[in-house]
Amino acid sequence: MEPLIIEGTPKTPSVRFDAQQGLVEIKGRSIPENSIEFYKPLVDWLEKYGENPAPLTQVNVQLEYFNTSSSKCILDVFKKLEAIFKAKHDVVINWYYEEDDEDMLEAGEDYESIIRVPFKMVEIVD
Amino acid sequence: MSFNFDAYYRKMNTGDIIVSYKGSITTEMINNTLEIVESRIGESPEDVRLRKKVYNVMVESLQNLYHHTDELPEDIRGEFEGHFGVVVVAREGSGIRITTGNFIKSDKIKRLKDKLDKINSMGPDELKDMYKFILNHQKFSDKGGGGLGLIDIVRKTGTRLNYTFQNYNNDYYFFSLDIKITN
Numbered sequence: 001m002e003p004l005i006i007e008g009t010p011k012t013p014s015v016r017f018d019a020q021q022g023l024v025e026i027k028g029r030s031i032p033e034n035s036i037e038f039y040k041p042l043v044d045w046l047e048k049y050g051e052n053p054a055p056l057t058q059v060n061v062q063l064e065y066f067n068t069s070s071s072k073c074i075l076d077v078f079k080k081l082e083a084i085f086k087a088k089h090d091v092v093i094n095w096y097y098e099e100d101d102e103d104m105l106e107a108g109e110d111y112e113s114i115i116r117v118p119f120k121m122v123e124i125v126d
Numbered sequence: 127m128s129f130n131f132d133a134y135y136r137k138m139n140t141g142d143i144i145v146s147y148k149g150s151i152t153t154e155m156i157n158n159t160l161e162i163v164e165s166r167i168g169e170s171p172e173d174v175r176l177r178k179k180v181y182n183v184m185v186e187s188l189q190n191l192y193h194h195t196d197e198l199p200e201d202i203r204g205e206f207e208g209h210f211g212v213v214v215v216a217r218e219g220s221g222i223r224i225t226t227g228n229f230i231k232s233d234k235i236k237r238l239k240d241k242l243d244k245i246n247s248m249g250p251d252e253l254k255d256m257y258k259f260i261l262n263h264q265k266f267s268d269k270g271g272g273g274l275g276l277i278d279i280v281r282k283t284g285t286r287l288n289y290t291f292q293n294y295n296n297d298y299y300f301f302s303l304d305i306k307i308t309n
Binding site for chain 1: 153156157160175178179181182185186189192193254257258261262274275278282
């Protein structure tokens with residue numbers, strides 16, 4: 001399966017989805033006016049990846065900012081990962097937040113309470 | 127007395143202004159405004175926290191304007207551009223005030239007012255539950271966050287939504303929203 005690679009912009013994150021390595025990475029800022037358009041290929045890729053996932057899928061989400069329009073799309077991404085986990089494949093979501101960024105930590109905890117996948121909260125210290 | 131835009135805008139523009147804008151709310155305008163806000167709020171450790179909060183609130187406020195601004199009242203269509211909105215960002219003491227304004231059709235006021243009052247009446251835990259409920263159960267439109275923006279603003283700032291609806295004519299009011307952000 002072809003990897004999904006998208007370069008970051010000031011309003012959309014960089015994306016690296018690699019089936020062979022079982023790597024799902026979203027980094028940067030996610031504040032577009034229309035998030036559905038940006039996230040659709042990501043959700044579609046994960047849907048297909050779910051048919052034959054790696055034994056362990058490592059998910060790294062490291063966002064500096066995300067808007068509420070992205071928040072639903074990020075949940076859709078996590079729901080695809082939850083389906084993979086429910087089908088007895090290992091999945092770990094690493095949620096990165098900058099030192100002292102309590103809002104971003106809390107946002108991760110909100111997702112953790114909705115999605116039945118193991119989360120790890122990772123503080124980035126300068 | 128009906129709403130006087132010039133008097134309103136003058137009043138908004140008092141104090142230590144970082145951004146003051148009236149006109150079309152476009153993607154380009156949003157990008158430029160965010161850039162200014164980010165560069166004008168400094169680099170000291172306290173300011174980094176404040177900047178993040180201000181940036182988040184700015185994104186939600188501007189995108190609310192972008193998605194929800196009504197068509198203008200007929201008699202001022204020549205005077206103001208389409209998709210018209212107001213954004214003022216000012217320093218107030220050690221914090222920041224963000225004011226946004228836009229024309230709104232009279233028949234939409236009740237729904238918005240009920241929503242604002244409901245959010246203002248809630249404590250942090252209730253807001254968190256409401257946010258998670260909408261996130262998980264409500265279908266979002268192409269327009270965006272299914273109304274999560276205002277809840278997110280209050281959760282992140284811990285302040286109330288301070289608003290006014292001023293009558294412009296039979297069909298329109300002017301909606302103005304003040305948000306104060308402190309460290």
